[in-house]
Amino acid sequence: MNAWFEKHQATLDKALDACEKRYSWTAYTESPSSKIHGKEIPAAGKARFEALLGKDYPLQQPGEIGRTGAEVSPYTQEPLGITYPKVDVEALYQSIRDAMPAWRDASVETRMGICLEILDRCAAQLFENAHATMHTAGQSYIMAFAGSGANALDRGLEALVYAYKAMRDVPQSADWQRTFGADGAAKLEKKFKLMPRGISVNVCCATFPLWNGYPALCASLATGNPVVFKPHPSGILPVALVVSVCREVLQEAGFDPNLVTMVADTREEPATMQLLEHPDTRIIDFTGGPTFGEWIEQNCRNSLVYTETAGCNSVVVESTDNLAGMCKAIAHSLCQASAQMCTSVQNIHIPSDGILVNGERVSFDEVAAALVDAVETHLADPKHAAFLCGTLVNDTIYQTIERLTLEGEQRGRLLRRSGPYDNPGFPNARTATPLMIAVTQKESDMYREELFGPVSFLIKGESAQSCLNAATGDARERGAITSHVYSVDAEFLEEAQDAYNNAGASVACNLMGMPINFAAAYSDYHVTGLNPAGNACLTDLAFVASRFRIVQRKIMVD
């Protein structure tokens, strides 16, 4: 078993170093290009995905009492026709309980080796998983391969780094000796053992099922806890593929595959609550909407709860020396994955008297026009638009767009209407381009929550200071996962960074020439846990240190 630990030790060591120094690094290949992979591997991955369609997904789990699953491709708007086990949770949990002792008693290196091997095999499975992610989450092929694939695997490895650090902080044994009064020396041999918490439920979201899926899996499994995946009903297949890998690796290593299982469901017959409220559930990782996330935080008292939800990510624009570069960068965020990312920008705060560009005043309307132009430029080439925007994960986003279009006309000014774009490969794809609305801060009830999908606001503030106050207040009270400031004024920049940080939000300044939604594994602490957009950072000691406990035994020796 430890052979796997040795096989992957160089990767782990490099990841430990990257986390310590926080430079740019990836353990997995980010590009699906045939220049790297050749033609056969990508084609074989696609074929493997296609072979799964319209069939019972091959997952043998205890407690199967039927089949479930009703995924529909956002690209074809046709059902995938795949069914998954419908599970009797009590029967499943009994099997999981049976599987736990051997895993609890395995060495840290054994468990780490198995988790590293799982990530490695998932990396080899990225092509079929990218197609699965496209046709469930609606991501573009490249995003599905990179963001939901390699980048997410990096986050999983990062969680392993912290699990390993926390576990190796506990020695396995100690010799202890001291004298009490006249009784002579007391000598004790002590042994310390890591103990898991119990069953860990991993609730994945619809749009990026594995971005939190891999880290939560790795953090819990490495520390000895069995993991039950609860995929979103619209995005089961990407998760199922990972579950299959986990079970295969565990079984090869001589462990019970039921250490990693999946409970699939449909919107009509949800299974989540039964898992969350089960008395044997001891850890919950949740990615999804803030309302349900907060409910879990408040009510699931039997479990450790780690959430990543959503807020209203903002940009404060004060000044720039590169208007085109800035607008291109912000517009990229409005388009990328149809703004369905947890790092997508929604609220763009601009002073009513405009901003300084290279020392020249540029009006609010001119900045707004430049942003709209930048969006149009991103969308001009249909192939590029398809790669950038992907599709909408569900129909309700159209309702949001429609509602906000009406409201925007009444309460503000529509800068850009949303409409479908033609996806070259998929004529039936569910698509939408950015809706952009100009409002004043008086309309804050419109934008002080996440409006999931390609909806953004250009918010007129009385001054840059007023913009900053509004944006940071929203971050504190309504949550933020990413925040941006554009300014060439050193004093304002410093003040803005302090204001965001003190609101419990991380902040990025003057980003351009890169996708500003990008959160770098091993470098960016993703989610602060200090504002309503989540209570946990996926990538620190706190994410792992409580997932296990320590028991000891000491024995007196002569």
Place this chain on the structure above:
Amino acid sequence: MNAWFEKHQATLDKALDACEKRYSWTAYTESPSSKIHGKEIPAAGKARFEALLGKDYPLQQPGEIGRTGAEVSPYTQEPLGITYPKVDVEALYQSIRDAMPAWRDASVETRMGICLEILDRCAAQLFENAHATMHTAGQSYIMAFAGSGANALDRGLEALVYAYKAMRDVPQSADWQRTFGADGAAKLEKKFKLMPRGISVNVCCATFPLWNGYPALCASLATGNPVVFKPHPSGILPVALVVSVCREVLQEAGFDPNLVTMVADTREEPATMQLLEHPDTRIIDFTGGPTFGEWIEQNCRNSLVYTETAGCNSVVVESTDNLAGMCKAIAHSLCQASAQMCTSVQNIHIPSDGILVNGERVSFDEVAAALVDAVETHLADPKHAAFLCGTLVNDTIYQTIERLTLEGEQRGRLLRRSGPYDNPGFPNARTATPLMIAVTQKESDMYREELFGPVSFLIKGESAQSCLNAATGDARERGAITSHVYSVDAEFLEEAQDAYNNAGASVACNLMGMPINFAAAYSDYHVTGLNPAGNACLTDLAFVASRFRIVQRKIMVD
């Protein structure tokens, strides 16, 4: 300020090493003997304690709206006559909020240095605090100096070690660079900042007010959180003395002393709930009864909650080669601090057909008689009895003893009645010697909870296996902080250790020639957090890692 960090760095480094290797070490002098300290220092400490009696305690805090406090000495049964500020919590919290930003922005080394200096000055204050602890918690002088003094300070330093480890795991800055597509290299300078959670409420218990008090103080304060002490109404003075030191050190270092405050109360007018339920309270450390502890765990959703409560600590006796040594060790636990310690033994499980001693069978009754004899031996010398037993923290323990005496007569057999012992220095001391009751496992409702005070059970099991099953089942379901096994059978010992560990309890084997209640700082992981006797270990990364979060700022550079 960092001068203090440098002053204490050797101590911190040694403590880091001790925690890593878990050998025996102490940073503070455990003995109050005048052979070590001379005569003047102990006398001066006593004089300083006496000078506080019958007066307003000198603590200037915002929001004082009167005076409170009704402590009574368990040694004299006279009121101490000391009053403390009665506090308007809203006004106090406002002052604390004002104090927070400067502390949040201080460097890790500054905060660590101040915490180390606080512990150092508390060590210099141990004589007066020992007298304060005697006359509130009821401990003997030596226990008050060692257990509630030096040993508790060690636990505080231990918490600082883990806080330091967790904080220095986060780098202060990083350079990051990568290329996205055709856009050229993106270079970012990143800065990472530790952010406290918010106000930390430290609820101390009556019998060992500082055992958890120092660790919770250090864990929260070092990580940037202000600390509000909520002493037990019967044990305010030991806490007040520490609060005074904290405020003095903070002020000398140029920080607002309101970073450490105290809210005193009386049993009749309790103030705890207001603190626990205040929306600005973000961390709760609680030591006390399991019922209230569990209520806090279930209901204080706004805060991180760390509890140490109580269970029913057990001994399983299977065999021994040293009956006298074993009985002396167990009897010591029944007497020490009148069994009011979280590590005191209550339930002694012995097979009905007795045990093997050096290969000879010794009956249940003979073992019971030997245990009673060992208790008598410990009590034979009044001076030693006083040193060992101390006094009862309150009158309700007499009611428990009375009730259990009656019940024991009816449902089992009284092996030893409790009675007062004569405390040489204090004729009015509230004292009680161990009540020992023989029962069978059928009477488990009598002993499956903590009976606070000197009450113990010798529980007849059908076999050693039955004893072990009962004891470990109780640990799992009702909690345990310490557990003991006596056996010379290697196979049974291994099985027993596994059974306790798998029940979420730590276990000690064949301890004798030392106080078996002793939990060693830097070596023993105190409380597992896996059974109902508490949800936290005071001495691991999980105790500190969530007390702060991380925010970052990144800025694009050329």
